[in-house]
Amino acid sequence: MxxxxxxxxxxxxxxxxxxxxxxxxxxxxxxxxxxxxxxxxxxxxxxxxxxxxxxxxxxxxxxxxxxxxxxxxxxxxxxxxxxxxxxxxxxxxxxxxxxxxLRGADLTRARVGWRSIWLTESTFRQGNGASVWFDHADLSGAVMTEAHLPGASFFGARFDRVDATGGVFTGANFAQSDVSHASFDEADLCGVDFRSTRISGGSLRGTSLLGSVLIDTVITDVDLTGARTGGTVFWGSDAPSVATDHRIVHLGPSLHARVEAPSRTVLVMGGRESGNAAATLCSALQEVGLRPFLVDANDLRTPAGPVVAVRAFESHGAAIVFDDATDSSILTTLRRSVHGAPSWASRAFTVLSRDGLEPSANEASAGALDLDVAAAIELTRTRLSTNERYSTS
Known part of the structure; x- marks a missing residue:
């Protein structure tokens, strides 16, 4: 008693x-x-x-x-x-x-301590385990807005009518789960495993899917407006239609029917004042045999902060950032990712002034640029200095 x-x-x-x-x-x-x-x-x-x-x-x-x-x-x-x-x-x-x-549960701002959002899918698969386990749980009708659950395992879970707007689920495992009529708007789903998952009738507006795995994933009647991909693996019956959906913001090459070598692609981040210089640079990159991905800094903002910028950068061989394109937090994070990368995964990174003619006064090159990238930058400077006009193709 x-x-x-x-x-x-x-x-x-x-x-x-x-x-x-x-x-x-x-x-x-x-x-x-x-x-x-x-x-x-x-x-x-x-x-x-x-x-x-x-x-x-x-x-x-x-x-x-x-x-x-x-x-x-x-x-x-x-x-x-x-x-x-x-x-x-x-x-x-x-x-x-x-x-x-857990039907109707309220997990608003629930978290897994202060576990880092930088942990990737491979980190969890190498023995560190998930951060929290919801395998086969019924979360129908649950509220998970702004939940911070990176690395969580939701294997075989049910997400019918779940509201996970603004949630952070970086590196989580959603394999074989049922995500029907759920909202993951503006959520961070980078590096998430969606293998054999059913996603239907829901909303993924503005959701970040960089580095996620969608193999044999069934996606039907889902609003993907503004969803962001890059290094995303699409494979299965829905792959062609989803990977090429015009509503998706492609921040980098994705892997589907045709595999493209990321080492030949370049992330170009341009701002409002650098529009002409960024367009000229993209044209020059194409001329030297590279494929540019011109993105707006606003496409890199998520509840998880600059993690999407790093994910986007990791899906390319190089990144060129104009100094009016983003804030200092994204630049700092990208710089750290360059210096912290192993030699076999090194990437070129440089920051240009908004007119594209000189390196930014506040930032020096943070890595040895590939010769083709360097040639494209030099070609851009030559054209801009002589006021030549080139349009992107």
């Missing part, structure tokens, strides 16, 4: 068939507790310490419970019933929610 005085301190407690429905557990300490057939329906655990709780496959009920800002790191609540649970701003690092009923 648990007394009122004990209810706030349940650290490492062994709870079996305990009824705590509707209990006031705000700020309670449940770290390391073991839950078996515990009823926490409607309980208020706002700000509670729920770390390392073991409650997997034990018929626990947390329907309608409030776990806002709770610390759930390392907990395992697999198989629990959590319909309409509130997890706003909760820390879900290394927690497990496999096969949970």
């Amino acid at each position: 648990i007394t009122q005085g004990q209810v706030k301190n349940l650290e490492f407690a062994d709870l079996y068939q305990v009824n705590l429905s509707g209990a006031d557990l705000r700020g309670a300490r449940l770290r390391g507790a073991r839950l078996v057939e515990v009823d926490l329906s409607g309980a208020d655990l706002t700000g509670a310490d729920v770390r390392d709780v073991l409650g997997m496959w034990s018929r626990n009920r947390l329907d309608g419970a409030t776990l806002d800002a709770a610390d759930l790191r390392g907990s395992d609540l697999s198989g629990a019933s959590l319909a309409c649970v509130s997890l706003q701003g909760a820390n879900l690092e290394d927690s497990r929610w496999e096969s949970c009923d």
Whole structure:
């Protein structure tokens, strides 16, 4: 029998068939507790310490419970019933929610600690594991706006009518999941595994899909207006129509029926004042046998910050940025990615003044430019200095 005085301190407690429905557990300490057939329906655990709780496959009920800002790191609540649970701003690092009923749950701004959004799909596959597990969970009707869950595993999960607007899911695993009538507008889905996933009747407006894998992915009646791709793998029955969709912003070459060598493509970031110089540069790049991708800095802005700029850069052999095209955070991030890249993955990167005639006064070349790129830049300077007019083809 648990007394009122004990209810706030349940650290490492062994709870079996305990009824705590509707209990006031705000700020309670449940770290390391073991839950078996515990009823926490409607309980208020706002700000509670729920770390390392073991409650997997034990018929626990947390329907309608409030776990806002709770610390759930390392907990395992697999198989629990959590319909309409509130997890706003909760820390879900290394927690497990496999096969949970999370219909109508509120995961607004839920996060996995401060895990870096730079982790890629390959990082998770090399033994570091997912950041949080929702495999086979039913998230129908859940709210996940601005959730920060990079590297999460949603294998076989159901996302019917989910609102994940502005969420960060970099490097997550959505393989074999059902994403029907869901909204991932302006979300960061870079490096996400969508293999054998069904995406239908939803919205991916402004979504970032750079480096994502869409193999045997079924995409029907989805709004892709402003979706961004680059280094994205499209393969399967829907590949031709999706990869060439005119509504998509192509920030780099994608892999589908025809594979293009990224080393022969160049990312060109131009701004409003550098329009003529950027167009002239793109023409020169084509003349020396390279394929330019002219993008606007606004196409690189996401809730995850400059990560999309790096993803776009990584899908090219080189990047040329005009100094009016972007802010200092993107330039700094690109510079770091150049210096931090291994020798086998090195890429050329330079910043030009907005008139294209000289290197920017605030930025020197951050890598040895490929000879063809250097030749194109020199050709551009010559044409601009003599006021020649060239249009892009």
